Amino acid sequence: MIADFEQDNYAPWTAAGEAFGPGPAHGSLPGQMHVDGFRGKGLANSFVKGDDSTGSLTSPEIRIERKFIAFLIGGGKSDKLGLQLIVDGKIVRRATVPNDNPGGSESLALESWDVIEFAGKMATLRIVDEAKGSWGHINVDHITQTDTKPKGFVTDAERQLTATARYIHFPIKNGGAKRIVTLLVDGQQVVRNDIELADAAPDWWAPLDVSTWRGKTLTLRVDKLHEDSDAPKSIEQSDTLKDAENLYRESLRGQFHFSPQRGWNNDPNGCVFYNGEYHLFFQHNPYGWSWGNMHWGHAVSRDLVHWEELGDKLLPDDLGPMFSGSAVVDWKNTSGLGVDSKPPLVLFYTAAGDPTVQCMAYSTDGRTFTKYSGNPIVQQITGGNRDPKVIWHEPSQQWVMTLYVEWHQRHTIHFFTSKNLREWKLASISNGDAPGSGFLFECPDFFELPVDGDAARKKWVLLAANSSYAVGSFDGNHFLPDATRLPGHRGKGFYAAQSFSDVPDGRRILIGWWQTETRGMPFNQSMTIPLELKLVQTDDGPRITFSPVQELEVLRTRTHRPAVKSLKPGDKTPLDTINAELLEIRLEFEPGNADQLVFNIRGIAAAYDVAKQELNVAGHLAPAPLLNGKQNLIIYCDRTGLEVFASDGLCYTPMPQNMNPENNRLSIEARGGDIKVNSLEVHELRSAWRGR
Ligand code: FRU
Numbered sequence: 225m226i227a228d229f230e231q232d233n234y235a236p237w238t239a240a241g242e243a244f245g246p247g248p249a250h251g252s253l254p255g256q257m258h259v260d261g262f263r264g265k266g267l268a269n270s271f272v273k274g275d276d277s278t279g280s281l282t283s284p285e286i287r288i289e290r291k292f293i294a295f296l297i298g299g300g301k302s303d304k305l306g307l308q309l310i311v312d313g314k315i316v317r318r319a320t321v322p323n324d325n326p327g328g329s330e331s332l333a334l335e336s337w338d339v340i341e342f343a344g345k346m347a348t349l350r351i352v353d354e355a356k357g358s359w360g361h362i363n364v365d366h367i368t369q370t371d372t373k374p375k376g377f378v379t380d381a382e383r384q385l386t387a388t389a390r391y392i393h394f395p396i397k398n399g400g401a402k403r404i405v406t407l408l409v410d411g412q413q414v415v416r417n418d419i420e421l422a423d424a425a426p427d428w429w430a431p432l433d434v435s436t437w438r439g440k441t442l443t444l445r446v447d448k449l450h451e452d453s454d455a456p457k458s459i460e461q462s463d464t465l466k467d468a469e470n471l472y473r474e475s476l477r478g479q480f481h482f483s484p485q486r487g488w489n490n491d492p493n494g495c496v497f498y499n500g501e502y503h504l505f506f507q508h509n510p511y512g513w514s515w516g517n518m519h520w521g522h523a524v525s526r527d528l529v530h531w532e533e534l535g536d537k538l539l540p541d542d543l544g545p546m547f548s549g550s551a552v553v554d555w556k557n558t559s560g561l562g563v564d565s566k567p568p569l570v571l572f573y574t575a576a577g578d579p580t581v582q583c584m585a586y587s588t589d590g591r592t593f594t595k596y597s598g599n600p601i602v603q604q605i606t607g608g609n610r611d612p613k614v615i616w617h618e619p620s621q622q623w624v625m626t627l628y629v630e631w632h633q634r635h636t637i638h639f640f641t642s643k644n645l646r647e648w649k650l651a652s653i654s655n656g657d658a659p660g661s662g663f664l665f666e667c668p669d670f671f672e673l674p675v676d677g678d679a680a681r682k683k684w685v686l687l688a689a690n691s692s693y694a695v696g697s698f699d700g701n702h703f704l705p706d707a708t709r710l711p712g713h714r715g716k717g718f719y720a721a722q723s724f725s726d727v728p729d730g731r732r733i734l735i736g737w738w739q740t741e742t743r744g745m746p747f748n749q750s751m752t753i754p755l756e757l758k759l760v761q762t763d764d765g766p767r768i769t770f771s772p773v774q775e776l777e778v779l780r781t782r783t784h785r786p787a788v789k790s791l792k793p794g795d796k797t798p799l800d801t802i803n804a805e806l807l808e809i810r811l812e813f814e815p816g817n818a819d820q821l822v823f824n825i826r827g828i829a830a831a832y833d834v835a836k837q838e839l840n841v842a843g844h845l846a847p848a849p850l851l852n853g854k855q856n857l858i859i860y861c862d863r864t865g866l867e868v869f870a871s872d873g874l875c876y877t878p879m880p881q882n883m884n885p886e887n888n889r890l891s892i893e894a895r896g897g898d899i900k901v902n903s904l905e906v907h908e909l910r911s912a913w914r915g916r
Pocket residue numbers: 490491507518547548549574610611666667689719720
């Protein structure tokens with residue numbers, strides 16, 4: 225044993241600088257991700273005071289007596305970080321670690337050096353942290369001398385196979401070390417991803433569609449693997465997903481909320497109606513349960529309810545991973561990308577490499593997409609510009625792109641205009657006119673809506689990722705807000721929503737990323753139900769309302785209309801004969817002198833406080849004014865949570881929550897007084913995936 229870092233201090237090693245603190249850490253330090261893979265209680269961890277601190281640890285002189293020096297190591301990848309072996313004043317061995325991107329893993333892994341050539345010599349070991357910023361730290365433990373070569377790593381492990389089926393399947397270990405996995409066809413790299421490859425039994429299998437290379441020889445290359453890893457040999461081929469007997473019936477699968485078959489999703493992207501179908505693209509990590517490897521997944525629907533997933537359409541390339549963006553139908557073929565008078569469907573996305581740039585891809589069949597050869601179409605302005613949302617502005621006969629740009633330490637939206645979708649010029653910059661740093665952070669959406677349905681009174685809405693918004697006017701170049709920093713949704717886990725372009729009946733339909741965490745499933749996160757947006761006049765000015773799209777009614781199977789005209793405290797609940805997992809509940813009531821109306825939906829309480837005019841969904845409070853003395857509630861319940869609408873849609877409260885499968889009970893009660901029930905209906909719903 226050279227060092228096990230089990231003492232209170234580092235002696236007989238000497239510490240310099242601040243990074244390693246006065247003695248070994250016991251696991252993670254404040255602000256650090258979960259550190260594991262070390263032995264015993266202590267380890268050398270240079271995250272003391274965060275990533276920016278620097279320092280070193282130097283061992284006393286040791287004699288090299290064995291053939292190998294083995295150690296556990298983790299942390300960031302940098303020339304400024306590492307474990308060094310110094311013999312005769314020279315660094316003769318150096319070990320570094322793979323993490324250089326946000327995310328990554330804090331697991332220590334076993335590595336070793338062959339030191340036979342230094343047998344009998346004196347040497348020192350040094351752990352160095354001269355690095356600052358992201359991943360500017362190193363973790364080391366359990367340094368030993370040994371004569372048996374420890375199982376080490378192989379670099380660029382390769383496996384060749386002939387593509388005979390639609391998919392190859394990667395074994396995934398959630399939270400495992402990330403490996404760079406590349407696929408080469410005819411010597412060319414065609415796919416590259418960071419994958420938490422399972423060395424042994426996987427948590428789940430991630431499919432990679434290789435049908436375009438059928439019959440060819442595929443070379444899979446993994447940058448670094450444990451010598452005894454099973455990963456390369458366990459990679460299999462087949463025409464269908466693995467372990468898919470239960471697909472869409474998994475215990476935590478939202479039954480009428482879109483989620484990807486496999487992997488992680490975040491933002492909805494490229495929402496558009498084209499050739500009779502709604503297209504929903506989405507930020508997708510096909511090879512991980514957490515965020516990463518951003519692709520654009522793709523699904524279509526004819527009715528906004530039944531979705532068919534079609535595979536990934538935009539894959540990471542030399543310009544970077546595929547971040548969020550939007551889609552339009554180029555009806556007049558201004559881009560010239562149409563073929564045989566078919567208007568092209570054009571996608572706008574962020575290639576989030578360095579620099580970060582805006583790009584375009586197109587299709588004339590809604591199935592195959594080609595990246596535009598003239599990409600990028602908008603160069604980097606400042607680092608991290610992203611999420612282009614493109615719309616057609618009829619009065620000025622031009623395209624308008626809203627783009628999130630961090631500009632002089634402010635969150636701003638840059639407005640660009642174009643006649644042909646290919647060349648863009650900056651028209652104006654808005655920070656929503658909010659004081660301080662603008663609230664307009666990420667994923668802008670921008671659209672016009674009539675106020676109270678009056679086509680002669682239209683207003684523009686500029687929406688940010690957290691769904692706060694500004695209402696104002698727009699002349700094709702400049703947005704002028706009348707009211708700004710208005711709150712959007714009132715719940716939890718709703719983000720980066722996007723509205724559909726080119727909807728034939730002119731409705732403004734929005735779908736949001738719904739942060740439903742589904743641990744133990746081979747997928748994670750989902751989308752909200754599609755929401756129809758309107759602007760209604762309130763005493764404070766025009767405000768957005770959210771309501772479930774009417775199409776969702778096709779999910780109703782059985783309807784209960786209990787004949788109740790009023791609810792009295794202590795009444796037997798009129799809903800207790802209902803036993804259903806998937807629900808749509810609609811209630812209009814006048815609270816009279818009652819204090820509260822309380823729903824219990826499968827164990828989750830949704831209560832309305834009359835005096836406060838406030839909704840409380842699972843402990844989360846949301847203002848919900850009575851309108852003309854009435855309150856209107858619509859509640860959707862899926863396996864992954866509730867979406868509650870109140871005050872005619874002024875209050876939308878999404879609430880991710882994995883529902884208890886054992887509890888299908890429903891109750892409603894009045895507290896403190898009688899409640900007049902104007903209407904009450906409960907619809908049992910069926911799964912939107914049924915009959916696939
Ligand atoms: C919002 C976001 C976008 C970005 C995308 C990357 O959730 O951060 O700004 O384009 O996710 O996945």
